[in-house]
Amino acid sequence: MLDINGGELLILVLVAILVVGPERMPEYARQLRNLVIKGRDLVQSGKATLKQEVGDEVDWSQLDxxxxxxxxxxxxxxxxPSPPPRxxxxxxxxxPPGKAPFDSDAT
Structure with missing residues (x-):
């Protein structure tokens, strides 16, 4: 998704600490935590609503x-396999030779 490895994440955290500062970092961490929890709840609510509206009869493999x-x-x-030849x-x-073909649709 974001394609960030461990080293890149560590560098981003260190830059965030330097930019934000250690005294404001706990507040930003709480805000991030609350944002992640709200996002998770929103996704779960969407799943529940979809299951309630659609039900279990949908074949999700057809929509993949x-x-x-x-x-x-x-x-x-x-x-x-190839189909059999028709x-x-x-x-x-x-x-017959010497006689022109007759087309009834042309007349």
Whole structure:
């Protein structure tokens, strides 16, 4: 998501301590904690509302956007067997020599 490793996080925390200062850091930490708790509660509330509105009959695997990955589509297409060849439609007979073909729709 944010793609931050441990070293980068440590540097960000040290910069935050230097910029904010050690005397205001506990208050900012409390505000961050409250923000995270509110975000978690909001997500849980959204999940509960969605489950209440939609119910359990939804097949969530049908709504998974990963199924539209082009690499997966090509891999699945290459893995499935080819359909059997269809019989060719019979060709119309050519008109007899010396006689022009007649088209009833053209007249």
């Amino acid at each position: 956007p990963r199924q539209y990955d082009p690499r997966r589509i090509v891999r699945d297409a290459l893995a499935e 019989a060719a439609a019979p060709r119309p007979l050519p008109p």
